[in-house]
Amino acid sequence: MRLTPGPGRDIDLDDVDLFDLDLYTSGDPHPIWDVMRAKAPLHHQVLPDGREFWSVTRYEDVCRVLGDHREFTSERGTVVTHLGQDDVAAGKLLTSTDPPRHTQVRRAIGSKLTARAVKSWEELIRQSIVRFLQPALDGSPFDLAEQALLLPAIVTGPLLGIPQKDWDELVQLTAMVTAPCDPHFQHGSEAATLAISHHELVTYVTDWVARRRAAGGEDGSLLDHLMHVNAGDAPLTDEEIALDGYSILLGANVTTPHTVSGTVHALIERPEQFDKAQADPTLIPNLVEEGLRWTSAACNFMRYAVDDIHIGGGTVPAGGAVVAWIGSANRDASQFPDPHTFDITRSGAKRQVAFGYGPHFCIGAPLARMTLRIFFEELCRRFGSIELAGEPQHLRSYFIAGMTHLPIATRKRHTP
Amino acid sequence: MESSPQAIHQRGGQDGTSPRQDGPSGAPLSLALDIARLWGEHLNRPEVGVEDDFFTLGGNSLTGIKIIDRVAQDYGVQLSVRDFYLAQTPARVAQLIEQGRAAA
Numbered sequence: 272m273r274l275t276p277g278p279g280r281d282i283d284l285d286d287v288d289l290f291d292l293d294l295y296t297s298g299d300p301h302p303i304w305d306v307m308r309a310k311a312p313l314h315h316q317v318l319p320d321g322r323e324f325w326s327v328t329r330y331e332d333v334c335r336v337l338g339d340h341r342e343f344t345s346e347r348g349t350v351v352t353h354l355g356q357d358d359v360a361a362g363k364l365l366t367s368t369d370p371p372r373h374t375q376v377r378r379a380i381g382s383k384l385t386a387r388a389v390k391s392w393e394e395l396i397r398q399s400i401v402r403f404l405q406p407a408l409d410g411s412p413f414d415l416a417e418q419a420l421l422l423p424a425i426v427t428g429p430l431l432g433i434p435q436k437d438w439d440e441l442v443q444l445t446a447m448v449t450a451p452c453d454p455h456f457q458h459g460s461e462a463a464t465l466a467i468s469h470h471e472l473v474t475y476v477t478d479w480v481a482r483r484r485a486a487g488g489e490d491g492s493l494l495d496h497l498m499h500v501n502a503g504d505a506p507l508t509d510e511e512i513a514l515d516g517y518s519i520l521l522g523a524n525v526t527t528p529h530t531v532s533g534t535v536h537a538l539i540e541r542p543e544q545f546d547k548a549q550a551d552p553t554l555i556p557n558l559v560e561e562g563l564r565w566t567s568a569a570c571n572f573m574r575y576a577v578d579d580i581h582i583g584g585g586t587v588p589a590g591g592a593v594v595a596w597i598g599s600a601n602r603d604a605s606q607f608p609d610p611h612t613f614d615i616t617r618s619g620a621k622r623q624v625a626f627g628y629g630p631h632f633c634i635g636a637p638l639a640r641m642t643l644r645i646f647f648e649e650l651c652r653r654f655g656s657i658e659l660a661g662e663p664q665h666l667r668s669y670f671i672a673g674m675t676h677l678p679i680a681t682r683k684r685h686t687p
Numbered sequence: 688m689e690s691s692p693q694a695i696h697q698r699g700g701q702d703g704t705s706p707r708q709d710g711p712s713g714a715p716l717s718l719a720l721d722i723a724r725l726w727g728e729h730l731n732r733p734e735v736g737v738e739d740d741f742f743t744l745g746g747n748s749l750t751g752i753k754i755i756d757r758v759a760q761d762y763g764v765q766l767s768v769r770d771f772y773l774a775q776t777p778a779r780v781a782q783l784i785e786q787g788r789a790a791a
Contacts, residue, residue: 463772465748466748469749471768474752
């Protein structure tokens with residue numbers, strides 16, 4: 272989807288189809304969300320097959336839906352691709368579990384992912400990123416979006432405990448989960464693509480656990496941590512390990528690449544912002560926050576209303592699916608003045624909700640923030656200029672706002 | 688893991704070669720019926736037809752994992768994950784089992 276909205280147009284909210292994949296591949300959803308925030312902060316849509324969902328688009332309402340499990344449960348699934356099918360992993364997969372069990376497991380897994388814990392990986396990650404950027408430095412065309420798909424695996428593979436030979440395959444599988452209709456990743460039907468990718472990822476972790484058990488000992492990796500940590504007063508079940516391992520692979524792989532591509536694209540379109548970051552590297556942490564806000568790679572998450580819930584000037588009936596549009600919340604003028612202006616010096620950029628909000632706030636956020644900071648530090652240090660070398664292409668997904676191609680040509684920076 | 692999903696997928700199309708009975712590709716109807724029964728157990732459905740679609744019946748990856756394990760146990764054939772989900776009907780899964788047996 273376009274991250275810089277095109278010219279305004281007449282929008283009839285009764286006709287809007289938020290599940291139209293073309294809207295995200297080649298269209299421009301921001302003007303639609305702008306109108307929804309202004310005129311229909313609670314929007315209802317019925318799909319041709321009869322499934323229906325409500326949408327919230329304002330910052331405040333998005334935070335409420337994501338943040339309050341007593342009103343909006345995660346236990347029937349949180350990903351819109353599964354709208355209307357209750358999550359088979361409910362109560363076992365961390366993202367599909369409400370407190371109090373969620374709190375126990377979250378605390379156990381999260382202890383290894385705090386900002387302090389990930390700090391020790393900083394130098395390792397910097398070396399990986401420098402190696403990643405090297406091929407782009409000689410000025411020949413470099414498809415950043417395509418290459419960036421591998422970046423999380425390069426960065427987090429060693430921390431997760433995933434050997435390099437498996438990265439390509441895992442990156443393909445996680446991309447299939449998030450964009451089962453994108454021709455780059457589809458195998459057979461959408462349902463088959465989702466089932467194949469879920470199956471192979473869960474099996475991958477299960478086999479990994481079996482091998483680690485047979486080998487004995489601990490290797491200090493995050494997946495190892497899942498096997499040995501206590502949640503509440505007992506270890507995670509094998510099913511929880513497999514599902515949460517899957518979820519961690521997914522969370523690591525499918526969002527950061529698009530934040531990288533979308534933010535670099537924004538900087539290409541606005542060379543003055545790139546110049547500012549180069550002139551003052553202390554702006555880079557805020558550039559990262561603005562890039563997260565701007566790209567909102569996880570475009571939405573879903574919850575189900577526990578009761579009849581009054582929100583956004585309307586009522587979601589008990590059991591109704593509610594989609595919280597993060598991409599829209601991050602452009603809400605009540606929080607972000609001139610929301611469609613990309614400004615690396617924006618004050619309050621850190622209020623962005625690209626990592627979600629509340630109990631399910633992204634568990635990998637400290638690692639993602641550090642990785643992105645290092646990425647843009649090295650980018651600004653090494654590259655004098657970046658230009659488009661071809662047409663960008665967007666991911667065919669209403670769940671992940673991303674890019675499949677971003678060809679760039681760069682010049683080396685001469686005066687570091 | 689890399690198989691030839693496209694070949695399998697084409698067989699599943701509207702080209703009229705789906706084996707309703709003993710076909711030249713050799714999956715007996717009785718095997719297809721056994722697979723349909725197995726799906727019924729895992730999907731909590733009393734009646735599953737040999738041409739029913741796995742996903743329409745509510746199948747997902749967690750049931751798929753169990754069904755593929757059962758097929759390996761009962762028939763000694765380890766189905767490829769991709770082939771299984773692209774096949775999508777008991778009749779075509781029976782065909783995959785026959786092919787697996789022939790290749791063994």
